[in-house]
Amino acid sequence: MLAEIFLVARKDLRVERRAKIALGQVAPLALLILMVFAFALDANTSLLERGAGGLYWLAVLYGGTLLIQRSFDVETDDGNMDALRMSAIGMPSLFLGKALALFVQITVLELILGPGILLLYNVGVVDWVLLIAAAIAGTVAFSVCGVLWGAMSAGLRVRATLLPLLLVPVLAPVLLAGSRAFETALGVRAGAGWTWAGLMFVIAAVHTALGLGAFGFLLEEG
Amino acid sequence: MPVANSGAKMTATLITRVLGVSALAATGLMAVLGLVISPPDVVQGEAVRMLYIHVPSIWIAYGGFALTSISSILFLRRSRRRPDQGRHYDRLAGSAAEVGVVFTAITLITGMLWGKVTWGTYWQWDARLTTTVLLFVTYLGYLALRRLPAEPAVRSRRAAVMALISFINVPIVHYSVDWWRTLHQKASLSVGRRPEITGEMYWTLLYSALAVTILATWLIIHRYRVIRLEELRDEEGLEALIASRLNKDFGSH
Amino acid sequence: MxxxxxxxxxxxxxxxxxxxxxxxxxxxxxxxxxxxxxxxxxxxxxxxxxLFFRNVDEAVEQRSELGERRFRIQGRVVPSSVKSESGLTTFEIVHNCVVASVLHSSDPPELFSSPWIPVVLEGHWLAGEVGTSVGSDTHYFSSDRMLVKHTNEYASANEQRVMEEPPEDFLDQCSFEVPAATS
Amino acid sequence: MSEVATVVAGWGITFVILATYSIWVVFRGKGIGRELGIGETEQSDLEKDVGTITDS
The missing domain is CATH 1.20.5 (Single alpha-helices involved in coiled-coils or other helix-helix interfaces)
Incomplete structure (x- = not known):
């Protein structure tokens, strides 16, 4: 099973490495969004500092949605789905493999956004352990929910608008928890940063369980 | 009476007509009880009359979403065994969810108005209000998924999965007032706790819940039949299209 | 075989x-x-x-770490303490037998006038010698936003329950007497 | 807004929403039924019923 998971993840990442969408287009776009936030808040340093955590996760949400969309467009474009269904790879492995690939891609996106926040919004980190734990928890939740809801809208004609509509309500708690945890880690809010990071892990765990059970139903044909 | 045929043509049968008339009468009586006969509250005055819509509406919404989830499970079980089976449960899930969304909207609107007079604000981001609006948006997404142009079997299966996942939020909404500190008051009635509401108001609330349930049942049955009709129309349209294609092909030969 | x-x-x-x-x-x-x-x-x-709000006792306890940060505070309004003057309202709120003075600077919602109503106020602590019904305090709560937090208790107005009395069990454990309303 | 106005607005909006939705459901059913031509022969008969019973 582990071998299958890595196989699926490696396939996705190889496709991505050749197309260079994540690094070439999504990451620069997310950085642009960070700049636009600064314009919207009139480069008010204290506002930017306080909101840095939330703005970071908003940018991740935006970039992440594009990556999720892409992860399933790759499958449905040339009927790859049929090939996957025919292969002996189990649905749980397929689910975890795609989630792993998305996790790697979103992590790359965050590795670009993170320094961007630190430099552009002029914030300092007071708790690196919490920051990294929260980032990992949030990214796991993003990728697991992403695969589940990406499969839900895969191959439909209006997926470009449907995916965000379905995904944002589900990810809203992750966004909230991520923002609060980051605010604690960046030292702008005293509070239960670890609890919020824990909430993101719980959301990720719940959706992993749901995904392992339900992924097969989502991908079945006709 | 052309009852047998009218079931398919119009969406009414004898039973739903009786149900419809009683729903109309029941809501009329509910208005009289809620607006005239029940007394004003000692603290809130007349504003307490929002209770009789606000609270039963969200009960009905919970009920509708629960029905959606149960039907979705049954649909998934049935259609797994035989792909053409279980359409019945799929339609039931769709109609119950739509009625649930309508009543969630009513809860939100009446809640905002009620909040303005009692709390002094239309909206606050406390746990109850936030989770309720997320519930509303989630099920709007579910309805959007159901309306997409796609192969019916695929669409229904995905919608069923989404219904199951979305239901997680219902208990969170209900217990949010106990789990977190909220501006919103605690649940009006709950099992194992003496209702802190006087007799006339208590009975009016229960009666309103009954009236709204009758109305919702009627709506769900009718909506179910409309979904069935929509499916029939789509099938007929498809057949007509194929027929015209075939005719053209034969004509050109 | x-x-x-x-x-x-x-x-x-x-x-x-x-x-x-x-x-x-x-x-x-x-x-x-x-x-x-x-x-x-x-x-x-x-x-x-x-934390949507802090109760009065918690807010008083955390006063030094809160500083002048904005937060929400919750308590029941002591009826006899309400005074209104040129758009400013002063009153006391109490929770768990801890009393705090409030200076509120906008129009309170209608229900504010009900005795012992629980309110949620948004604002911050300010230093200043003030007298409360249980003694004197070094700080008061400066608020500009008031929400009335009504409970899930409903009672018919016709019953004319004596609402000037504090709610049952509310002040029983306190070591001080809060004066009743003088209306 | 006063208490009475709020109650009137709340109940009013609720009844408008429910009535609109009910009417939409009923008439959509009728519309599609007619389109499909199901029970065409009873058309006139049922049309008469609409006035009195209105499928409430």
Whole structure:
């Protein structure tokens, strides 16, 4: 099973490495969004500092949605789905493999956004352990929910608008928890940063369980 | 009476007509009880009359979403065994969810108005209000998924999965007032706790819940039949299209 | 000569499937329990993390760490303490036998006039010698936004319950007397 | 807004929403039924019913 998971993840990442969408287009776009936030808040340093955590996760949400969309467009474009269904790879492995690939891609996106926040919004980190734990928890939740809801809208004609509509309500708690945890880690809010990071892990765990059970139903044909 | 045929043509049968008339009468009586006969509250005055819509509406919404989830499970079980089976449960899930969304909207609107007079604000981001609006948006997404142009079997299966996942939020909404500190008051009635509401108001609330349930049942049955009709129309349209294609092909030969 | 009954040939496969199924269920059950445990612990933590408001006693206790930060405070209005003057309202709120003075600077909602109504105020602590019904205090709460937090108790206005009395069990444990309304 | 106005607005909006939705459901059913031509022969008969019973 582990071998299958890595196989699926490696396939996705190889496709991505050749197309260079994540690094070439999504990451620069997310950085642009960070700049636009600064314009919207009139480069008010204290506002930017306080909101840095939330703005970071908003940018991740935006970039992440594009990556999720892409992860399933790759499958449905040339009927790859049929090939996957025919292969002996189990649905749980397929689910975890795609989630792993998305996790790697979103992590790359965050590795670009993170320094961007630190430099552009002029914030300092007071708790690196919490920051990294929260980032990992949030990214796991993003990728697991992403695969589940990406499969839900895969191959439909209006997926470009449907995916965000379905995904944002589900990810809203992750966004909230991520923002609060980051605010604690960046030292702008005293509070239960670890609890919020824990909430993101719980959301990720719940959706992993749901995904392992339900992924097969989502991908079945006709 | 052309009852047998009218079931398919119009969406009414004898039973739903009786149900419809009683729903109309029941809501009329509910208005009289809620607006005239029940007394004003000692603290809130007349504003307490929002209770009789606000609270039963969200009960009905919970009920509708629960029905959606149960039907979705049954649909998934049935259609797994035989792909053409279980359409019945799929339609039931769709109609119950739509009625649930309508009543969630009513809860939100009446809640905002009620909040303005009692709390002094239309909206606050406390746990109850936030989770309720997320519930509303989630099920709007579910309805959007159901309306997409796609192969019916695929669409229904995905919608069923989404219904199951979305239901997680219902208990969170209900217990949010106990789990977190909220501006919103605690649940009006709950099992194992003496209702802190006087007799006339208590009975009016229960009666309103009954009236709204009758109305919702009627709506769900009718909506179910409309979904069935929509499916029939789509099938007929498809057949007509194929027929015209075939005719053209034969004509050109 | 092979005397092995046929059904035994099937047995290993059958057995494996049954074991497999049982293992799958146990995995499901264990993960469900784990998720519930995690969710429970997080929910417990979240109770404190998602503080919509602080009660008066907590706000007074955390006064030094709160400084002049904005937060929400919750308590019941002491009826005899309400004074209104040129758009400014001063009153006292109480929770768990801790009293705080409030200077509120906007129009209060209608229900504010009900005795012992619970309110949620948004603002911050300010230093200043003030007198409360239980003694003097070094700080008062400066608020510019008031929300009335009505309870889930409903009673008919016709019953004319004596509402000037503080709600039952509310001040019983307190060591001080809060003066009743003088209306 | 006063208490009475709020109650009137709340109940009013609720009844408008429910009535609109009910009418939409009923008439959509009728519309599609007619389109499909199901029970065409009873058309006139049922049309008469609409006035009195209105499928409430």
């Amino acid at each position: 092979d005397l092995t009954p046929l059904h035994e040939v099937e047995a290993p496969n059958d057995l494996r499937r049954r074991v497999h199924r049982r293992r799958r269920w146990s995995v499901l059950a264990i993960s469900a329990v784990l998720i519930f445990a995690m969710a429970f612990i997080t929910a417990q933590g979240l109770r404190n993390a998602t």
